[in-house]
Amino acid sequence: MAQAKKAASIWDVARLAGVSHQTVSRVVNGSPRVAAATRDKVLEAITELGYRPNRLARSLAGGAVESVTVLTADISLYGPEAALRGIEKAARALDWSVQISVLDPADTHSDADIIARLPRAGEPTIIMAHDEPGMRAKQVLLDTQPQAMVAIGPYTAEELAASPWLVGMDDGKAAAEATRYLLDLGHTTVHHLAIPTSTGTFGGGRAHRAEGWARVLREAGRPVPEPVPSGWTIAEAFKAVQPLVADPEVTAILCGNDHLALATMRAAHLAGRSVPGDLSIVGFDNTPFSAYTTPALTTVNQDFESVGRGAFELLRHRVDSSIPRPVPGWPEPELIVRETSGPPAEH
Amino acid sequence: MAQAKKAASIWDVARLAGVSHQTVSRVVNGSPRVAAATRDKVLEAITELGYRPNRLARSLAGGAVESVTVLTADISLYGPEAALRGIEKAARALDWSVQISVLDPADTHSDADIIARLPRAGEPTIIMAHDEPGMRAKQVLLDTQPQAMVAIGPYTAEELAASPWLVGMDDGKAAAEATRYLLDLGHTTVHHLAIPTSTGTFGGGRAHRAEGWARVLREAGRPVPEPVPSGWTIAEAFKAVQPLVADPEVTAILCGNDHLALATMRAAHLAGRSVPGDLSIVGFDNTPFSAYTTPALTTVNQDFESVGRGAFELLRHRVDSSIPRPVPGWPEPELIVRETSGPPAEH
DNA sequence: ATCAATGAGGTGAACGTTCACACGAGGCGG
DNA sequence: CCGCCTCGTGTGAACGTTCACCTCATTGAT
Numbered sequence A, B: 001m002a003q004a005k006k007a008a009s010i011w012d013v014a015r016l017a018g019v020s021h022q023t024v025s026r027v028v029n030g031s032p033r034v035a036a037a038t039r040d041k042v043l044e045a046i047t048e049l050g051y052r053p054n055r056l057a058r059s060l061a062g063g064a065v066e067s068v069t070v071l072t073a074d075i076s077l078y079g080p081e082a083a084l085r086g087i088e089k090a091a092r093a094l095d096w097s098v099q100i101s102v103l104d105p106a107d108t109h110s111d112a113d114i115i116a117r118l119p120r121a122g123e124p125t126i127i128m129a130h131d132e133p134g135m136r137a138k139q140v141l142l143d144t145q146p147q148a149m150v151a152i153g154p155y156t157a158e159e160l161a162a163s164p165w166l167v168g169m170d171d172g173k174a175a176a177e178a179t180r181y182l183l184d185l186g187h188t189t190v191h192h193l194a195i196p197t198s199t200g201t202f203g204g205g206r207a208h209r210a211e212g213w214a215r216v217l218r219e220a221g222r223p224v225p226e227p228v229p230s231g232w233t234i235a236e237a238f239k240a241v242q243p244l245v246a247d248p249e250v251t252a253i254l255c256g257n258d259h260l261a262l263a264t265m266r267a268a269h270l271a272g273r274s275v276p277g278d279l280s281i282v283g284f285d286n287t288p289f290s291a292y293t294t295p296a297l298t299t300v301n302q303d304f305e306s307v308g309r310g311a312f313e314l315l316r317h318r319v320d321s322s323i324p325r326p327v328p329g330w331p332e333p334e335l336i337v338r339e340t341s342g343p344p345a346e347h
Numbered sequence C: 001a002t003c004a005a006t007g008a009g010g011t012g013a014a015c016g017t018t019c020a021c022a023c024g025a026g027g028c029g030g
Numbered sequence D: 001c002c003g004c005c006t007c008g009t010g011t012g013a014a015c016g017t018t019c020a021c022c023t024c025a026t027t028g029a030t
Helices: A010-017 A021-028 A036-049 A055-060 A078-093 A111-116 A132-144 A157-162 A171-184 A208-219 A234-240 A242-246 A258-270 A288-292 A304-319 B010-017 B021-028 B036-049 B055-060 B078-093 B111-116 B132-144 B157-162 B171-184 B208-219 B234-240 B242-246 B258-270 B288-292 B304-319
Strands: A067-072 A097-102 A125-128 A149-152 A191-194 A252-255 A280-282 A299-301 A334-336 B067-072 B097-102 B125-128 B149-152 B191-194 B252-255 B280-282 B299-301 B334-336
Touching: A010 A021, A010 A036, A021 A036, A055 B055, A067 A078, A067 A132, A078 A097, A078 A125, A078 A304, A078 B097, A097 B078, A097 B097, A111 A132, A125 A132, A125 A304, A132 A149, A149 A304, A171 A208, A171 A252, A171 A280, A171 A299, A171 A334, A191 A208, A191 A258, A234 A242, A234 A258, A234 B288, A242 A258, A252 A258, A258 A280, A258 A288, A258 B288, A288 B234, A288 B258, B010 B021, B010 B036, B021 B036, B067 B078, B067 B132, B078 B097, B078 B125, B078 B304, B111 B132, B125 B132, B125 B304, B132 B149, B149 B304, B171 B208, B171 B252, B171 B280, B171 B299, B171 B334, B191 B208, B191 B258, B234 B242, B234 B258, B242 B258, B252 B258, B258 B280, B258 B288
Parallel strands: A067 A097, A067 A125, A125 A149, A191 A252, A252 A280, B067 B097, B067 B125, B125 B149, B191 B252, B252 B280
Antiparallel strands: A299 A334, B299 B334
């Protein structure tokens, strides 16, 4: 019955080593101003007692901030999940800790509830602002502690330039590129199965992918069909896309992400329409599975992991201005043509 | 330029409300022994100053522990991701915070590095022990702070009963069920594309899915082919499975998870083998996309989210013995027959 | 009228760190 | 030989809470 005896503190180590608590602190933090002999004594005491520093006490006492909280609505979505991975990697490299807090979309939490999630006032925070709960959290933190927050989301180049707390990729442009590609293939127009927008009570949230798609169609003088709204899940997408695959006039569908695209492929198959013969399908995000569907999915690659890393770097800069502002260096979204897209069938 | 003035503390509120700091604490924590008038004064001061409690200070001062750290090697894997979701939901319902720390498989971190990840000694921790780094972390924590840790992993009923810190599902049994199903369909034997095992320097880690599969074959007196080892990624699986799909003798493959199964479907397609006509494929985990592949994947459903929730409940019980031990109540793994499995082709 | 019980609130220490400073011992230049 | 700088180390106060205990009214029963 290993009794859970209290963990050793810096004072216990100090007593055992015959030095002051401050000297122990210096050793632990690698200060140069401590004699080699003393250091050894302290180190020995540390291993003997199994001492490990308490990070809570460290931050409380005003030591350097070494934690970041990620606010997101859904870690099962590929984008947020990959970005989280990037944040975590970058944080780990610097020995920062990562805390995640999931925003419940169904929940009617007040603004106070959102900030109550943070471990303390001024906690460095990264928000995945791709949907309504995220946009809302973004606004709350922008009002509360703008200097210690960064938001990740899809944004145009202008928005990015105007908001120093913003990190993201211009996926409107990427959607435009994909749409243009489909038109060039000979399709009269392109339909759009859309992910939920972040519009709502809070300004700034828009459907960038849908906008890029619509812009290209307008510029090309093509009819702009009403985008078909879908939820985030494959099941919802499968239901939503039915009218589209049933309509023989529809020859090309740009999907808001790869999961929606998979649902579309499935629906097309069940409706007896061949892909890409009768129907071209383009996804978004280059989710790992997309290269292995049959036929393999044409999609738009996005390096979310790098964006996550960039968000972390930017946050460090914003929290501590002595750290230089990072220059965003991740690749632009890029169309990856695989097997689900091709010229429309001859009439 | 909203100067980041220091956040209000409990003392500031006390001063403004004309009471002691302790009274503020009582109000914040909803103690009944405070007069209504006083409470109102305090609440007013709180909103006026925008006070929010500092969770770090709270835990430091010996308040109830309200955070849990999750140690995992890979959040992009469906199992850990879903379990994490379950943990997070359960934690959120109780206003606990969740911290995640990713174990780098490539990293040669020492045992000390692993526990250095924890915010403090005795931090309640849940470990995803499905692979080598996870098993290792499990062992370290078991040695260090057994009373404040819980591990999630695939285990047999006996192992579960023997280890009070263990939560999981018997996926060996599920693999057995799937194998039996394929044999009953008429296949002479079943091949296995295996996920990495957790065996290695640390005992206890085994390949439960592979064991369940092999056991059924032996019991049925069928040849037990060498399992084909694959990495976790789809790309690795695609490479690993090539010899299997190229071999016309192989008529049924049980895959270690749905991603491996997808790779197998793709490889089979490219090798000109029809599914399920020439080759039956069964996956594992019932990953969301699996119902929407073409053909739809036969797989084994596992309710990882419930397991995550169960792990959290068990952890609470272990940290605070006044909380009753939860009874594991999640559904057993269950075979879901869809379209990738069928009787072997006639010779 | 007295006394115990109860309700409302205050006081001081503790949690485990870091920060700002103070202090003595050598070394070195003048 | 004196003053000053640097090195190594110690002292005490903070950080923002909670905990354990104390005090002072008020109440109600005896």
